[in-house]
Amino acid sequence: MRLTRLFILGLSSFLILTACSTEEEVKESTTEEKAEPKEVTEADIDDEVLQKVVDQSKEVESYHTSLDIEAELDEEEDETINVEVDYINSNPPEISLSSFDVLRTVSKDGHTYFNNDEEWVEITDSVEESALFSVTYQQVVNTLMTVKDKLEHETKDGKDVYKYEGNDENVYRAIERLIHVNFGNVDVSNNDTKLKFVINNDKLIEKVEFDVEINDDEGNVELKGESNFSQFNEVKEIELPKEIE
Numbered sequence: 569m570r571l572t573r574l575f576i577l578g579l580s581s582f583l584i585l586t587a588c589s590t591e592e593e594v595k596e597s598t599t600e601e602k603a604e605p606k607e608v609t610e611a612d613i614d615d616e617v618l619q620k621v622v623d624q625s626k627e628v629e630s631y632h633t634s635l636d637i638e639a640e641l642d643e644e645e646d647e648t649i650n651v652e653v654d655y656i657n658s659n660p661p662e663i664s665l666s667s668f669d670v671l672r673t674v675s676k677d678g679h680t681y682f683n684n685d686e687e688w689v690e691i692t693d694s695v696e697e698s699a700l701f702s703v704t705y706q707q708v709v710n711t712l713m714t715v716k717d718k719l720e721h722e723t724k725d726g727k728d729v730y731k732y733e734g735n736d737e738n739v740y741r742a743i744e745r746l747i748h749v750n751f752g753n754v755d756v757s758n759n760d761t762k763l764k765f766v767i768n769n770d771k772l773i774e775k776v777e778f779d780v781e782i783n784d785d786e787g788n789v790e791l792k793g794e795s796n797f798s799q800f801n802e803v804k805e806i807e808l809p810k811e812i813e
Contacts, residue, residue, distance in 0.1 A: 617728050618716055620771035625709045628772070630656040630803035635703050637747065637793035649793075653701055654803045662806040663700050675700055676806045688812045702748045703795050708776050711746045712765050715739050719765070727774075728767040735759050743778050747793065755784035772800055 613619045637649040649667075656662040665673040674681050680692045680700065712719075712730065718739055719730040732739055740759045744750070759782045766775040775796050782789040 613713070613716070615716065615721070617721070617767065617771065618713070618730075621709060621712065621767060621773065624771045625706060627801075628657065628705055629801050630654075630799075631705055631797050631801070632799040632803060633703070633705065633795060633797045635793065635795045637791070639749075640790040641751075642787040642789075651701075654806060655701070655704065656803055656806060657704075657706075661700075661704075664806045665701060671809065673700060674806065674808055674812075676808055681808070681812050683809075688809060690812075703746060705773070705797055707746055708765075708773055708795065708797075711742050711776070712773065714742045715763065719763075726769060728771075729764060730767070731762070731764040733762045735761060739763060740780060740782075743780065743791075749791065751782070751789055754782060754787075754789060756782050758783050770800075773797060 613622065631654075633653050633655060635649065635651045635653070639647045641647075652666045654664040660678055661675065662677075663673065663675045664671065670683070672683050678692070679690060680695060681688045682691045683689075715732065715738070716730070718734075718736055719732050722729050722731070735758070737757050737759065740756055740761050743761070743763065744756075759780060762777075762779040764775075764777045765773055766777075768774045775794065777792075777794045779792040780790070782791075
């Protein structure tokens, strides 16, 4: 059975495209745009821990984060993403992004540079700051607030854990929006989704994990990933590589 897929991950200054087809190159996604969730207000939060998470997020000025994602389409070879990011929440944000231990993207003082393996190229006019890295701390907080009513809460090893396991399409769509993934015309209604947020004693999210299996008439998708946050307010400066100073 022919499988046509568009797999998009907006993780750095370029889009990583994976198209699976036995006959043709996929040009565009056929997935219809989904309505964005309404913004969560403080009046909507009736959980003391989650309210503290929202309050603490307003004090986060910088951090380090890592993101690992694996995707498998119809049991073909895995596609993997690995990034390490230092992030300063300025206006515009300042970012240092490495992928598989290679420094790839640096954005500082409104200028963005990309390492293409041969040289550093300025791409300031080619990419918006918001497209450089999507899984920011604030976006993870927003995702937590979006799905909060679907989550079970437990305390483990002194930390707050909010988790979900089921097939709610809205929960899957929240993950999809967070990591900018799109599986084209796959019917995602038949999904098995696991999602977990780990919150430390300072009421900061230190980890988000997800594991998704999707089955439809055209094939199967497996998607899993983990994002970790650390060094809150400890990243003081983004340094430019000496090649572009």
